[in-house]
Amino acid sequence: MRRSRVFGAFSRYAVGSVLSWPIYAGLLLLAESIGMWPIVAATIAWVLSYMCVYAMQSDSAHRSAREFALYLLVVIARSALVNFGLLELMQTHTKVAEVPALVIAGLLAGLIGYLGSLIAFK
Numbered sequence: 001m002r003r004s005r006v007f008g009a010f011s012r013y014a015v016g017s018v019l020s021w022p023i024y025a026g027l028l029l030l031a032e033s034i035g036m037w038p039i040v041a042a043t044i045a046w047v048l049s050y051m052c053v054y055a056m057q058s059d060s061a062h063r064s065a066r067e068f069a070l071y072l073l074v075v076i077a078r079s080a081l082v083n084f085g086l087l088e089l090m091q092t093h094t095k096v097a098e099v100p101a102l103v104i105a106g107l108l109a110g111l112i113g114y115l116g117s118l119i120a121f122k
Contacts, residue, residue, distance in 0.1 A: 009057070009117070009118060009121070010114065012056050012057045013053065013056070013057055013113070013114050013117055015056055016052055016053035016054070016055070016056030016057055017053055017110055017113075019052050019053075019056065020049035020050060020052040020053050021049070021106075023045075023048065023049040023052055024045045024046060024048075024049035025045075027041075027044065027045035027048055027049065028041055028042060028045040031044060031045060039084075042084065043080070046076065046080050046083075047072075047076055047080075050075065050076045050079070050113070053075075053113070053117075054068065054071055054075075057117055057121065058121070067120070070120050071117070071120045071121075074116040074117075074119055074120045075113050075116040075117050075120055076113075078112050078113075078116055079109040079110070079112045079113035079116065080109070082105070082108055082109045082112045083105045083106060083108075083109035084105075086101070086104065086105035086108060086109070087101055087102065087105045090104070090105065
C-alpha cells in the first residue's frame with residue numbers, strides 16, 4: 001500500500017514536471033522577447049510552471065491557500081534556488097558547458113522539488 005502511494009505521487013510529479021518544462025521555456029522566451037529582465041522572467045516562469053506541477057499533484061479539488069503557500073515555500077522556492085544557484089555556480093566557477101549545466105541543475109532541482117512535495121502534501 002505504501003509503495004503504491006509513493007509511486008503514485010512520483011508519477012503525478014513526473015507528469016506535472018514533463019508538462020511544466022515546455023510551459024517554463026515558452027513563458028521565459030515570451031518574457032525575454034518583450035524585454036523583461038532575465039531573472040524576473042525566469043522567476044515568474046518558474047512559479048507559473050510549478051503551478052502546473054502543483055495542480056497535477058494535489059489530489060483534492062479543495063485546495064487551500066495555506067496548502068499552496070506551504071508548497072510555494074517548500075517546493076517552488078527551494079527548487080528554484082537549487083536550479084538557479086547551480087547554474088550560476090557551474091557557469092561561473094567551472095568549465096561545464098551550458099547544456100550539461102542545464103540538465104544537471106534541472107534534474108537536481110526536480111529531485112528537490114519531488115522530495116519537497118512529499119513533505120508539503122504529507
